[in-house]
Amino acid sequence: MSGTDDLDDEIIGEFLIESHENLDQLDRDLVALEQAPDSRELLASVFRTIHTIKGTSGFLAYHKLESITHVGENLLAKLRDGALSMTPEIATALLRLVDLVRSLLASIEQTRAEGELDVEPLAAVLRALLEPPAAAEAPVVETPTVESPAIEPAAAEAPVAPAELLPAAVEQPELEATRSSIGESTVRVDVNLLEHLVRLTGELVLARNQIVQRSAVAADEDLGRASHQLSLVTGELQEGVMRTRMQPVDHLWSKLPRVVRDLSAQLGRSVRLEMEGGDTELDRTLLEAVKDPLTHLVRNAIDHGIEPPEARRRAGKPETGVLRLRASHESGQVLLEVIDDGVGLHGPTLAAKAVEKGLVSAARVETMSVQDQLQLVFIPGFSTAAAVTNVSGRGVGMDVVRTNVERIGGSIDVESTPGKGTCWRLRIPLTLAIVPAVTVECRGQRFALPQISLLELVSLEAERASTAVEWVGDAPVYRLRGALLPLVRLDAVLGLEQRTDQPDAQVVAVLEGDGRRFGLIVDRVLDTEEIVVKPLSRALKEIGLYAGATILGDGAVSLVLDVAGLARRQLHAPDGQDELATEQAGGQVAAGPERQLLVVAIGGGRRLAMPLEVVTRLEQFPVSSLQRVGRRDVVRYRGEILPLLRLSDHLSELSSASSGTVPGVVYSARGRSVALVVDEIVDIVGEGSVVYSDVEDYGLVGSALINDKVTEMLDVRSAILAADPRYFDDEPATEAFPLEVR
Amino acid sequence: MGLLLATFDLGTFRCAVVAADVQEVLMAQPRTPVPGAADCVDGLINLRGQVVPTLDLRARMGLPAESGVAGMSVVVRWRDEVWSLLVDRIGDVIEVDESDFEPPPLTLAGPLRQLIVGAYKLPDRLLLMLDVAQLLAVGGEPALR
Secondary structure, eight states: OTTHHHHHHHHHHHHHHHHHHHHHHHHHHHHHHHHSTTOHHHHHHHHHHHHHHHHHHHHTTOHHHHHHHHHHHHHHHHHHHTSSOOOHHHHHHHHHHHHHHHHHHHHHHHHSSOTTOOOHHHHHHHHHHHHHHHHHTOOGGGHHHHHHHHHHHHHHHTTHHHHHHHHHHHHHHHHHHHTTHHHHHSOOOOHHHHHHHHHHHHHHHHHHHHHHHHHHHHTOHHHHHHHHHHHHHHHHHHHHHHHHTEEETHHHHTTHHHHHHHHHHHHTOOEEEEEEOTTOEEEHHHHHHHHHHHHHHHHHIIIIISOOHHHHHHTTSOSSEEEEEEEEEETTEEEEEEEEOSSOOOHHHHHHHHHHTTSSOHHHHHTOOHHHHHGGGGSTTOOOOSSOOSSSOSSOOHHHHHHHHHHTTOEEEEEEETTTEEEEEEEEESOSSEEEEEEEEETTEEEEEEGGGEEEEEEEOHHHHHHHEEEETTEEEEEETTEEEEEEEHHHHTTOOOOOSOOSOEEEEEEEETTEEEEEEESEEEEEEEEEOBOOOHHHHTTSSEEEEEEOTTSOEEEEEOHHHHHHHHSOOTTSOOHHHHHHTTTOOOSSOOOEEEEEEOGGGOEEEEEGGGOOEEEEEEGGGEEEETTEEEEEETTEEEEEEEHHHHTTOOOOOOSSEEEEEEEEETTEEEEEEOSEEEEEEEGGGOEEEOOOOTTEEEEEEETTEEEEEEOHHHHHHHHOTTTTTTSOTTOOOOOOOO | OOEEEEEEEETTEEEEEEGGGEEEEEEOOOOBOOTTSOTTEEEEEEETTEEEEEEEHHHHTTOOOOTTOOOEEEEEEETTEEEEEEESEEEEEEEEOGGGEEOOOTTOOSHHHHHEEEEEEOSSSEEEEEOHHHHTOOOOOTTOO
16 A cells, blocks of 8 residues: 555654653653652653553554653552652653653654664663562552662662763754754644634635625725735635645544454455545544544445455455545545445345335335435435444444534435445535535525535526426426426425515525435525525524524625425425424324325226326327337337337227327336326325225226216236336335235 | 613613623614524624624513614623624613512513513612523424424
């Protein structure tokens, strides 16, 4: 692995900075200790410092440093435990220890090696100081008298030690010149001070925005120039201050090789860790926030992703699995990827599991693409671990990972090829302090939408607005490139006065929050702005719709919408168990979600109903796109050839449709789709309003009275089979296609 | 040494908060409404770059809204939060004697009971001592859809 040296260098650098600081503290503590020889607190502090240096030097294989601090630590342990008491001799020896450690560190900083210094003389002195009480076995009370003779050998050896140390002392001035280059070119700054600077810079950015906006209309050339200059300098300042909070992702990754090594040893895996883009920088608070999610993903990849060597061999893969961590910048965000070449995730298996656990309905899963099925792992309560191991499957699942990532305004998704591997993708904003946002207007009020959750803006022109928004029951939807996008009216959510007149034009902001996608209808989009998100007081945060507030360019306060909160509030849980869902369905408190039926018309004036939940899309097919292949009807649809069934033919009626396009109901599952062509899409009704009867016929499963009209219940399964006999071939045996109405 | 109180008028009431809690007093500022918040939350103001919510004390205390009164803002710092309290008129800062304090009368009911800790008997009138913690305990409207 390249970059190991750099990594080591960095660790040593940190060790040096830390140790220099510790030694300064040690000097002070030792001196204070002479004044207050009995202070346990001081002794404990000194002990800790020496212990830390010993530990790290052992880790970095600096053996001299380790051995001398080890002896010192023993002496300090005795002092701390009261077996010895502080004497000037001991204090002197300890201070010499500090000096020696300093010399060793200086040498390490210069040459990355401990050099020629001999630590043995001082070690002997320290050991001699250790001996007496043990030899005399004297009661502690007598320690002073017992100790005094013991000082003799120490004192005798003492002159030797400085002589031995002399080379170091001589070298000292030379070292001094370049010494602490690390210590001096970097300054440790209190994080709070940094945060304060960042906050102030944020204020400055806002003030700048206001001045720039005003000077633009002031028509004062000098003011314009000055404000331009202010703008530039503020921008640079902002960038600089932000960089003080930036840390390379390496910081986060540096602990992972160890995690990977230990885990793969424990689980009997052979794993090679590869890291790319470790110099990608990220705000330190965000870095801290993604630490746990990332570690979890890495553990998960080893535990559930990469197979044991023999399994890999059987699968024709190299025995050593590869776990890749990748960091990069992508459109103003940091992209963190955790990629393994293990078993991968199998969408249908995940889907089956989610159904088994009652997390989603079987019907819903049917309509999901494999990609969507994979995202099921993020649902709370889902864990793929077959057995609870102490590595993962401890109840902290992917839902926690997602929650943590979304809390900092990030997002996560997963992609996988069964047998080939899995790629977890985290998108993290660069910084939280200043975020790009879009300001929108709704009923004369302005709101800010963080750009990170904004996918696109769709404009609804006046003439289109009334037709572009369609209704499924009482839920407005919009067809975005063929898929139905649930719509949320911002004015309705906020309880703002609803407009009665037809708005000129509106905008749908396509947002993603809480793992779900929806469109937010606003009156218009105003601007993009860099905003500083300011926290709201508790009472206002509780409303759950606002992430904070900000001050806009003109000095006015604007609320920042909480997209995830909006999604949670307005979109019902996929399984429909959301209480809000039943509340809002016109006060009907039902035990379960009400199923909806799609009512269509076919030839002969007959009406058919089918469960809406298994319908993937409703489409209008141009008659010209309908063709025949052999004895089957097909339709050209999005570059595919879709098997097609004319329901009128299927049920022996003559179709009366003859216009340019015909409506079709599309079903998709497991990558196969079929279309059922009808004469007309009539309505969508709640199942509650249906009166059933058991009058049946070929291709039907019953009939019912819907809105006072006799409506036949289509046997969807046989209709689909008539269009595509192989549609259900891949269906898992355990799962029946849920098409029965009752 | 008595306690220093900042006083202000609300309708016929003269009310007070501890002067040490008051950060400053302002003319009423332009406010950005917060849809979904309780009715008495009367928007956000920009106080030198800080976003400060405004509490309409009349609404909070169940008094009818008074038109034509421009109002003043008493900016209080409470725990970590800063709020602006909208009042009719600002009074003096006065020093009161603990011995003049009485708890709310037992006959007092309604929203006011929750919001005052008691009253100081001033020579000419009663001074209602507001309970800032209670005043600021305004949740969002649960009925919001």
